[in-house]
Amino acid sequence: MDIILRKVRIKDEENLKDVAIKDGKITAIENSIEGSAAREIDAEGRVLIPGLIESHIHLDKALIADRLPNKSGTLAEAIEVTGKLKPTFTREDVEERARKALMMLVKNGTTHIRTHSEFDPSQGFTGFETVMKLKEEFKNLIDMQVVAFPQEGILKAPGTEEMMYKAMDMGADVVGGIPYNDSPAKEHIDLVFEIAKKYDKPIDFHQDFKDDADGITIQYVCEKTIKEGFEGRVSVGHLTSLGALAKEKLNPIIELMAKAKISVMSLPATDLHLGGRKDEYNVRRAVTPVRALRDGGVNMCLATNNIRNAFTPYGNGDLMQVAMLAIPVSHLGGADDLPTVLPMITTNPAKALGLKDYGIEVGKKADLVLLDTKIVNNAIIDIPDRLYIIKNGKITVETEKKIKLNF
Structure with missing residues (x-):
């Protein structure tokens, strides 16, 4: 596998999922995927949406x-x-x-x-x-x-x-x-x-x-x-x-x-x-x-x-x-x-637009965005950072965050 996104939130009412990507496609969506990938991302419950x-x-x-x-x-x-x-x-x-x-x-x-x-x-x-x-x-x-x-x-x-x-x-x-x-x-x-x-x-x-x-x-x-x-x-x-x-x-x-x-x-x-x-x-x-x-x-x-x-x-x-x-x-x-x-x-x-291979389903193109929020229903109102953007199964954008609070 090229990429495994671990512990992502796809739907609020469902358990966290692992999502595997190979050759530009989503190859598995499971509660836990065994094995490894060239790149693994621990989402820690963050929301994954299609591009x-x-x-x-x-x-x-x-x-x-x-x-x-x-x-x-x-x-x-x-x-x-x-x-x-x-x-x-x-x-x-x-x-x-x-x-x-x-x-x-x-x-x-x-x-x-x-x-x-x-x-x-x-x-x-x-x-x-x-x-x-x-x-x-x-x-x-x-x-x-x-x-x-x-x-x-x-x-x-x-x-x-x-x-x-x-x-x-x-x-x-x-x-x-x-x-x-x-x-x-x-x-x-x-x-x-x-x-x-x-x-x-x-x-x-x-x-x-x-x-x-x-x-x-x-x-x-x-x-x-x-x-x-x-x-x-x-x-x-x-x-x-x-x-x-x-x-x-x-x-x-x-x-x-x-x-x-x-x-x-x-x-x-x-x-x-x-x-x-x-x-x-x-x-x-x-x-x-x-x-x-x-x-x-x-x-x-x-x-x-x-x-x-x-x-x-x-x-x-x-x-x-x-x-x-x-x-x-x-x-x-x-x-x-x-x-x-x-x-x-x-x-x-x-x-x-008539897109046939779009969405978070096995076999669809891996065009995905990992958001810095843990509730799908808040995906808009949080206006969350886009932590990882994946296009055709490749990570095209990564966001690094450093926040220092001085209380």
């Missing part, structure tokens, strides 16, 4: 907040500011920033990401090609799915439709879309499905990102998903407009989403920052109704979206902090709710 999954992020736009600030804090200015900056991005610039963002994610226990990489006629494929290069370079540290993302729209930006097809030919893993930033929105959605069908790839929309529910298209996305047989292969990010709907209007939409097996990536750090900017009192939280969607059978995920740019001027690549933020924002701190949060950054996004 964190960052299901919605923009690497090519990371770490640019200081270049041209979004002073109003609105979505409109964020798009405007970023649109001005993108033509100035060089390959070297994108690579340097994306590399820094990736290292933030890796050291915080993220083993899989889905990154939206954009292109348009004004900037070409500078960022997209760079992210595709980093996908290969970082494959031993983190698995990357790259979304072909038309931030400026497709129909209103001539030349982008051809670029969408070229991006898929260049190896994009997912077809992206942004109906609320294009017109007509339904034609945009139809085109994204057409491309996805041609290349047999999943779809990920930036969806209904507004404070109100006027002109939402999530119902159309669900209907199209079912019609085209794409159930379970469509994800949507943001979806903040649903927070403006009363139950009698919201519930039928949730039922339709569950039927279409749509996955939702809630992005609280960004949505809280940009949303409700015109509210003078009783300022809205401007996030999608996570609890209602979860209770309605929708696969709910939590993700970062951006790190230190015009859309989100903060962040350090720690999904635990994103999940901690979501707990008070989405009322997820109750006794029955708290256990549902950790899956929103692990097993739920694994389902959304």
Whole structure:
């Protein structure tokens, strides 16, 4: 055996376990494993979780907040500011920033990401090609799915439709879309499905990102998903407009989403920052109704979206902090709710991304994180140090702690 993790806590209601790893796979999970390994770690009852999954992020736009600030804090200015900056991005610039963002994610226990990489006629494929290069370079540290993302729209930006097809030919893993930033929105959605069908790839929309529910298209996305047989292969990010709907209007939409097996990536750090900017009192939280969607059978995920740019001027690549933020924002701190949060950054996004060899089970890939906490239910609220991060059966990150108390 290559590694044995001894006395780990996988579930609060179960005994401590030993976990053995060989050739990048989990080979045994037992109360006590006989024999030895090249590396043995005594966890002393600490919590072992599968690697964190960052299901919605923009690497090519990371770490640019200081270049041209979004002073109003609105979505409109964020798009405007970023649109001005993108033509100035060089390959070297994108690579340097994306590399820094990736290292933030890796050291915080993220083993899989889905990154939206954009292109348009004004900037070409500078960022997209760079992210595709980093996908290969970082494959031993983190698995990357790259979304072909038309931030400026497709129909209103001539030349982008051809670029969408070229991006898929260049190896994009997912077809992206942004109906609320294009017109007509339904034609945009139809085109994204057409491309996805041609290349047999999943779809990920930036969806209904507004404070109100006027002109939402999530119902159309669900209907199209079912019609085209794409159930379970469509994800949507943001979806903040649903927070403006009363139950009698919201519930039928949730039922339709569950039927279409749509996955939702809630992005609280960004949505809280940009949303409700015109509210003078009783300022809205401007996030999608996570609890209602979860209770309605929708696969709910939590993700970062951006790190230190015009859309989100903060962040350090720690999904635990994103999940901690979501707990008070989405009322997820109750006794029955708290256990549902950790899956929103692990097993739920694994389902959304279609990962087949993920999880703490014999035969699965050894992508694991040992946390400095001894209670699984506290895995988020403790925001624990990640003591060991294991990717493909190899230890990629170790954390050493020295605390001296002078009382």
